[in-house]
């Protein structure tokens with residue numbers, strides 16, 4: 001069986017996989033990182049979103065072999081070493097942006113990339129459009145949108161730019 | 164300590180683990196030596212199974228076993244039971260054909276299990292399942308309600324004539340017909356309630372395990388009610404006594420009703436684990452969710468209202484066809500009867516109501532409760548009909564509602580359809596919502612939108628629902644095969660921390676927080692010292708789970724009663740320790756005091772004395788501070804309210820933007836306003852989904868066309884508006900907390916608000932009704948003067 005070597009949450013792993021093994025299967029089944037979820041089989045829901053080399057990616061839509069040599073960040077690796085939550089995690093909690101929690105890991109990882117990639121500011125419309133790839137059946141998104149807007153100034157270290 | 168009791172928007176205790184990837188969902192569970200099941204499902208809507216050849220699959224790499232329905236039958240496995248029996252108009256019981264765990268002889272819908280492969284890995288099981296050769300003889304299918312009741316229709320079950328599960332009614336038909344004959348005006352509307360697929364984001368999953376030493380079975384499953392699964396699967400399907408069967412429903416990623424029912428896969432993994440002496444895991448792929456999770460709604464109705472010359476509602480007459488799918492799911496028969504027809508009074512004092520319901524088998528996935536269950540169907544029908552009444556009589560939509568409301572001082576109010584509403588104030592929720600939505604200023608906004616080339620409309624829906632399920636004697640008399648009380652066990656530990664064991668189940672509702680708030684309120688214990696445990700039959704005495712917004716009204720009340728017992732016992736211990744009479748002991752803010760003195764003992768002093776006493780009235784009182792209470796509600800609870808939607812339709816494309824949505828609900832006392840707001844927003848999102856986007860579509864042969872998330876439109880962030888939520892409270896009069904429930908109101912009140920707004924936006928086009936989902940294509944066709952221009956008048 002082929003091998004992949006990749007860094008996950010700062011730790012290097014070398015894992016045997018089948019050609020068809022998906023990145024999400026490697027994370028969940030080989031590394032026991034069950035925080036990343038699988039909600040669909042058509043690349044629609046975003047429950048599986050992780051960061052690959054700093055950019056959000058649907059880990060159900062990427063072969064494990066394609067992740068060879070990359071650095072992957074999952075929801076488990078987001079909090080600081082001392083356990084302090086990432087500002088996005090904090091804002092999700094503060095604004096009640098999760099109910100059942102199943103979409104949450106993917107939603108948080110997508111949201112962080114969305115904020116990172118919009119240093120000039122982020123409007124509500126941009127947030128809603130930026131969440132196109134993530135489904136939540138519980139919240140109606142209202143509070144997710146609020147949480148992301150609130151995380152933007154915390155992550156960029158300044159007040160939110162006017163819309 | 165910060166205020167954490169009733170009324171505080173306490174941030175949720177469960178969030179830290181969910182936000183850190185430490186949730187424990189069923190698919191996250193892996194047991195040592197575990198095998199994987201993959202189910203080969205029917206790709207035929209309706210067919211006889213001539214033969215199943217599993218030889219090649221059994222020999223495939225990694226395969227441990229292949230089982231069919233015949234193997235289960237040979238092992239005396241029973242069928243999946245139905246929990247509710249409805250009677251026909253003539254008093255005879257409904258048709259209740261068998262529901263085998265794995266199909267035997269015939270398949271009845273796409274997705275029906277035909278065989279299961281169990282292998283070392285999921286991939287091996289899936290690969291091998293492809294090798295099973297099934298010889299089908301295709302049969303004509305009854306794919307829709309209308310097809311199934313047509314004369315000469317294919318029979319889903321050979322021994323169920325006409326595909327009629329039951330033909331039920333409520334009300335006095337002769338009286339109602341007479342009222343219609345004498346009415347000044349009759350308003351009629353034909354309408355459907357579109358079929359939905361729940362699509363909780365977590366696909367269903369199950370892990371079965373058998374302990375060869377003890378002979379005990381454990382099932383981990385994505386369930387809203389583990390005790391119910393233990394009861395049904397143990398007693399009716401696998402014949403495992405309850406002392407040998409533990410059912411665990413760990414973190415569950417949303418349910419919305421779809422995870423209430425006892426499903427085939429739970430029985431398959433548990434049974435196979437016993438046969439193979441190894442754990443067996445199954446997790447649905449999303450395509451399996453589409454074709455095996457119970458669907459929702461799917462009604463076809465004719466509604467008529469008789470009015471007097473002044474617009475007063477005199478009588479309501481309804482005839483409904485309700486789709487049951489290919490088999491009866493656990494609660495299916497009660498949804499279009501006792502959770503639907505009994506709600507048809509709505510918020511109106513209509514004196515006479517008659518409703519007949521034919522439940523129909525079709526070659527489709529079973530249909531059961533989905534968020535709101537029966538009540539959204541009733542509300543959509545009624546609130547569309549009331550708008551049609553306004554349209555046909557030329558009355559104002561708000562005025563005709565107000566005029567026919569049950570008055571705020573008319574409670575308790577006995578409806579003509581069995582229910583007695585205990586409290587409510589529909590004027591208040593309407594007024595609050597009109598104000599918050601700036602209804603008065605709407606025409607200005609309509610004109611401004613018109614100037615931009617947009618068609619703007621506003622829609623109002625005033626609704627009621629019944630939840631807090633359920634008063635056991637009442638539902639028993641209506642055909643429920645089990646009572647629906649709830650249980651709480653509360654342990655105050657020696658050093659004063661508290662564990663609550665509740666029979667309700669949280670799959671997003673936030674019980675670990677709200678139920679803990681009840682303990683803060685009543686016992687004065689800080690929230691971080693309170694744990695709420697749910698979802699494990701080995702830990703919790705009993706429980707009926709969570710659905711029908713019952714957790715707080717029924718489960719919370721059981722907790723209050725258990726805490727009452729704890730306080731009563733604590734007072735006796737305190738009286739002994741402080742050498743006072745029990746009658747003089749008061750309990751408040753975590754402290755027992757002797758009235759008129761400064762003597763005081765904290766709850767911790769008492770709990771310590773209760774477990775490890777030096778000085779204890781051991782002859783009179785059992786040690787320990789651990790109480791259990793059962794609660795059977797006296798009535799349903801009746802949340803109600805008003806939803807107002809404002810929409811804009813693009814003339815060129817038919818695309819709808821929901822530009823404003825306001826919900827003002829009366830959910831009784833609010834324990835955690837933040838959570839209530841979130842529940843309503845989530846429900847409204849599902850209601851807007853139903854109104855604009857979602858539709859489970861079968862073709863005429865019975866193939867599910869909307870079988871993936873690429874074909875079935877789930878609401879996304881950019882489909883939805885911000886949702887303004889407010890509450891106007893009247894208290895429930897028959898539970899001590901005064902709570903009513905908030906889980907379903909959003910999905911119940913919102914669909915008619917949206918459609919009423921669209922009809923309003925298109926009133927210049929002569930439109931009187933639009934069927935859900937109101938897709939851009941439908942609206943565009945109306946604007947173009949195309950086909951669905953005028954519904955039958």
Ligand code: FES
Pocket residue numbers: 037038039040041042043044045046047048049058059060061
């Ligand atoms: S699991 Fe749904 S997009 Fe990856």
Ligand code: FES
Pocket residue numbers: 097098099100101102103104135136137138139364416417671
């Ligand atoms: S919180 Fe349940 S799916 Fe988003």
